[in-house]
Amino acid sequence: VALSAGMGEIIPGFYFQTSAPLVARDFIIVGGWVVDNQMRGEPSGVIRAFDARTGALAWAWDLANPSITRDPPAGGTYTRGTPNSWSTASYDDQLGLVYLPMGNATPDYFGQGRPPGSEEYNSSIVALDVTTGRERWHFRTVNHDIWDYDIPSQPALIDLPDGQKALLQTTKRGQIFLLDRATGKPIADVVEKPVPQNGAVPEETPAPTQPFSVGMPTIGADFLTEQKTWGVTMFDQLYCRIAFRKLRYDGDFTPIGLTPAIQQPGNTGGMNWGSVSFDQANGRVFMNDIRIPSVFYLVPSADYKEATAHIHSDDTGHGPSPQAGTPYGMVTGVWMSPLNIPCNQPPFGTIVAVDLKTRKIAWQIPAGTADQLGPFGVAAGMPMTMGMPTYAGTAATAGGLVFFAGFQDFYLRAYDAENGNELWKYPLPVGASATPMTYVSPKTGRQYIVVSVGGAAYSPKVGDYVMAFALPKKE
Template sequence: MSIQNKPTGFSKYFIWLVALILLASGAFLFINGIRLIMVGGSWYFALMGIAMLFSSITLFMFKPIGAVVYGIAYALTIIWALIEVGLQFWPLFSRLAVFGGFAMLVAFAYPALILAKRREKSSGGYKLGGIIAVCLVIALGLMFTEHNTIYNSIQVQKNTLAAKDAPTDWQQYANTTKGTRFSGADQITKENINQLEVAWTYRTGYFPQSNGSGAEDQNTPLQINDTVYLCTANNVVIAIDADAGTEKWTYDPKTSVPNWQRCRGLAYHADSSNQKPSEPIELTPNATLTSACSSRIIMNTLDARLVAIDAQTGQLCDTFGDNGIVDLKKNMGDIPPGYYTITSAPLVADDVIVVGGRVADNFSVGEPGGVIRAFDVHTGQLVWAWDPGNPSITDVPPPGETYTRGTVNVWTTMAYDPDLDLIYAPTGNATPDFFGGLRTKYDDEYNSSIVALDRKTGQIRWSFRTAHHDLWDYDLPAQPLLYDIPDGNGGVQKAIIQTTKSGEIFMLDRATGTPLAKVEERPVPQGDVKGEYYAPTQPFSVEMPSIGNETLTEADMWGATPFDQLLCRIDFVGSEYQGLFTPPGMSKTLQYPGSLGGMNWGSVAVDPQTNIMYVNDMRIGLTNWMIPRADIPANASGIEMGIVPQTGTPFGAMRLRFMSPVGVPCQKPPYGTMTAIDLKSKQIVWQKPLGTVMDTGVFGIAMHMPIPIGMPTIGGPMTTKSGLVFFAATQDFYLRAFDSATGEEIWKARLPVGSQGTPMTYISPKTGKQYIVISAGGARQSPERGDYVIAYALPDKH
C-alpha cells in the first residue's frame, strides 16, 4: 500500500493556488453552464465546469489524476473550439487562451504531484508547460495583427476628373451637396505623408461633457478662401485663419437645451452669377467678397433657429429673417425643451436653405412633426414646406393649425443634385420607434425612406422605402451619395447610394427611384405584441454588399474570457431572435444590428477616379422588449439606454446594448470596419477592422495596447485625389490615413483625445499649401474630453 506524501514549501502553495483557480472557475462554469442548457444552449460549459471541479478537488488532495483530467478536458476543448468556429482567430482566442493559461499552471504543478505520489522526479510537466507558454505568447503576439480582413482582386479603371468634380476647398458639409467627401487636393501623397506635422492647433474653449446631456463634438469644418469655419456642440460658430489657425471672429447664439447637444456642420452660400452650390467659387488668392453678407454661413441651432452670419465679419445678416434669425418653432405647436433639436448641417440648394429636424425619439406620440422646409437664402422667407402627414400643406398651415404632429422626420443632412434640381431627404420614423400600432398611413408610406423633392416646389418626385413599418429605429441616418457610375458604353447611371442602420446599402436611379442594384422583398419574422401590426416582408438590397448584419448563432458569441462569453450565450439563447428584422416582443428580443447601426450619420466617401466608395460601420446589437404601461417608472427617459416611456401607447420599451458584463459586445469581432466597394461591379474591394483598444477596453478601462480588434465607429471618411482615405472616428485617439487601393494603414497621428468628426482638407489660396483638419472633442465612449481643432501639413521647403 503506497503512502501519499504531500508537497512542501512553495510547491504546496502553488498547487493550492491552481486548485483554487480551478475551483472558482469550475463552479462558475457549472452553475452558468446549467443555466445555458436550460435555455437550450451548448452543454460544453457545464461539462467543462464538472471537469474543472473534479480537477480542483483532486489537486487539493495532491493527486496527479487532477492534472491529467484537466489536460484531457483542455484537449477536448481545443477539438470543440475547432469544430464550432474553425480557424477564426478571435473566436479561438476567446475559447482557448484563458483555459490554456490554466493548462500551463496545471502542467507546472504536475512534477510536484508526481514527486509526492511516486517519490520520483519528472520534468515532463515543465516541458509541456513551457510549450503551452510559447503557444500563448504566439497567440498574444497574433492579437497585434489584423484579422477579419477581406481583399478581392478587382480590375479598377481610372477616370479623368473635371475640375468641378475635384474641388480643392471645402465649401459644404460633404465638400459638395452630393455627399462625396472627396477632395482634388493631391499635394499629400502616399510617398510623403510620413512627413505630415501639426501646422496649427486651435482650442475652442468648449469641452463637450457627455454627462447625461448628450453633448458631443461631431463637427466637420468648412473652408472658404482664407478661412476655416466650425461650430461647437453648443452652436458657437468660429472663424479661423486657414493658414495660421488664429481666431478671426466668433458668434454665440447662446443655445440651451437639456440633451443631445451637437453641431455636425454648417452650410455656406455666396452671391455669384450662375453660381451652383456644388461648384467652387473662383477667386484669386487674397481676393475677398466685400458686400455685407454677400457670402454667408448658415447654421441651424439646437433650439430650432436658422441663422445667417456674414462670413467676413461674424455679424448676423439683418436682411435675413428677423435680424438674421428665422424661428423654426413657428407653426410647430408645443415644443417641450429638447423635443425638437437640429443637430446636422443644413443644406444649401441653389438659392434655398433646406432643413429638417431631430425629434426626441420614444418619449411620446404626438411629438413635434418632421416637416421639411425650404427658406430663401437671402431673405429667410419660407419658400415651401413638405409635411409628411398632410401633403396638402405646402407652406404654412391653415390658421389655428400646426404642421402634423408626430410624423417621420429628417435629422441627417440631405443631398442635392443641381442638374436634376432634386433634393434627397432620408427619413426616420414617426415616434415612438418600437411600437407602431398607432401610426398613420403616411407614417408607414414615408418611414425610413429616401424622398426626392423638387427644389423649387417641395413636391415629391419619388420615394423609396428601405424598411416597411419600421419597429427597430432603422431610420436613415446618413447623407446619401449622389454619383454618376460609368455604364461601360460611354454613358453613366445617375445613382443615389443610401447606407442604412440595418447594414443594407441601396443603389437607386436618382431620377426615378428605380433600383439599379436588385432589391428583393423577403419574408421576415412576425411578432405578437397586442395592438401592433407587422410587415410580412422587408426589402433586401441583394446586389450590393451587406455589412455587419449577418444572422448570429450561439457560436458567434464572444467575450474577453470564456466566462463573459458564457453569459453572452445565455443572453443570446434566452432572447427571441430570428435574424435581421426580428421585431421587439413582450420578452427579451435581440436586434442586430442595433439602433446605432450598421452605418450611421458619418455617411460615405467616394473616389470618382476609381468609382470606389468607402464606408465605415459599427456592429453593436440591442436587446429590447415591451413593458406594459403600468410598469413604466415615472422618471423613464431613455435618452441613451434604459426604459423609454412611449407615452400615449400601451407600452414602454426597454433598450439595452447587447454587451457582456465587462462592457464588450457579445458577438465576435470586429465591431467596426472600413469597407471599400467598387460601385461598377458592386463588389467589396477590401474590408478591414478599424480601431484598437489603446484607449478603451474591458469595463471601459484603457488597455494601452494597439490591438486592432476593430472598434465601433461613428463619424465619416474622407478621400483625396492622391489615393488616400482619412478617418478619425474610432474609439482610440488617432487620425489615420489608408491607401485607398489596398486599405493599408500608411500613417497615423496621435490625437490628444478621441474624435467623432469627419476629416476635411483644403489647399490654402494664400500659400498653396494643403491642410488636413480634424475636430477632436472626445471619442463616444471615452470620458476624456477636449476642445481641439488640429491642422496637419507638410513641412515648408527651405
C-alpha cells in the same frame, strides 16, 4: 426666423436641429430632430425652405397633409408625429432635387396609430423639388419600421463608372441601396424577402417581407449564433452564451415584444451618420460601420414605471422610454457582458471599400485598437487591432488616400485606397467623432486635412480641438 412657428407645443428638448441646413439655389432647407420614443404626437417632421435673402418661408412639405405648402392654417399646426429628417440632406442642382434621409413617426418601436402617410415614408429617401417643395419620388428602405432603422446617413450622389447618375444610400441595417437619382428606381437589384413574425405583441402586425439590396454587398449584418458569442474571459463569454440561449432571436427583423430579444444589427448600425466618401477616378466608395447588437423589449404601460425604475438611460438613445399614448413603453440597450463589453465577436467596427464596377467589397479592415477602451469603459492599454465601434465618416482624396478619425483609440489614420494598408497615423489628444475634411489652400498651394477633435463616442475624455495636417513645405 422662428423654427417653432406652426409647430404647436414643443416641450423643451423635444425638437431641435442636429445637422447643418442645406443651402440650395436661393433656399435654406431645414428638417429637425425629435426625441425618440417619449410619446405619440411629438413635433412635426415638416421640411421647410426659407428664402436665403429675406428669411421668408418659401415652401413647406408636410407629408401627412400635402395641402399645406407654406404656413399651416390659422390656429393649426403642421401634422404632429410625422417622420422627420434629422440627418444631412443632399442636392443635385442639374435635376433641381433635394434628397432627404427620413426618420420614423414617433414612437419608433410601436407601429400602430401612426399619422396618415407615415408608413409610406418611414426610413425612406425622399426627393423634393427645390423650388416648390413638391415630392418627385421616394424610396422606402424598411416596411412598417418598429426597429428604429431610420436613415442616419447623408445620401451620396455619385456618377457610376458607366456614367449613370446614382444615389447611394447606406443604412443602419448594413444594406447599401443604389438608386437612379432622377427617378428613385433601383439600379442594383432590390428584392422583398420574408422576415420573422413571431414574438410581437397582439396589437402589432410586423411586415411579412422587407427590402434587401441583393445587388450590393451587405456590410456587417451577420446572423448570430451561440458560437459567435464572445468575452475577454471565459466567464463573461459563458455569461453571453447563456444570455443568447435565453434571448429571443430569429435573425434580421426579429420583432420587438414582451420578451427580451436580440436586434441585429442594433439600432446604432450598420452604417450611421458618417455616410461615405467616393473616389470617382477608381469607382470606389469608402465607409465605416458599427457591429454591436442590441437587446430590446416592450413593457405594458401600466407596469412601465415600476419595471424600469432600476434601468438608466445612457444618453445615446439606449435605456427605457415611455412611448406615452401607446399601450407599451420600451427598453433597448447594447447587448453587453457584465464587463460592459459587447457579447458578439469582434470586430465591432470596420472600414470598408466597395468597388462600384464589380459591386463587391474590395477590402475590409478592423477599425482601430482597444488601447483607450476596455472593460467598464476604462482604457485597456491593449494596442492590438480588433476593430472598435466607429462614428463619423471617411474622407477620400484624389491622391489615393482614405483618412478616418472616428476610432476609439484617439488616432487619425491614412489608408491606401487601393488595398486598405495603413500608411500613416497620428495620435490625437482625445478621440474624434467628426469626419475629416480636405482642401487646397489658394494662398500656399498646399493640401490640408482638418479634423474636429471633440472626443470619441464611448470615451469619457472630451476636448475642443480643431487640428490641421499637411505635408512638409517644399524648399
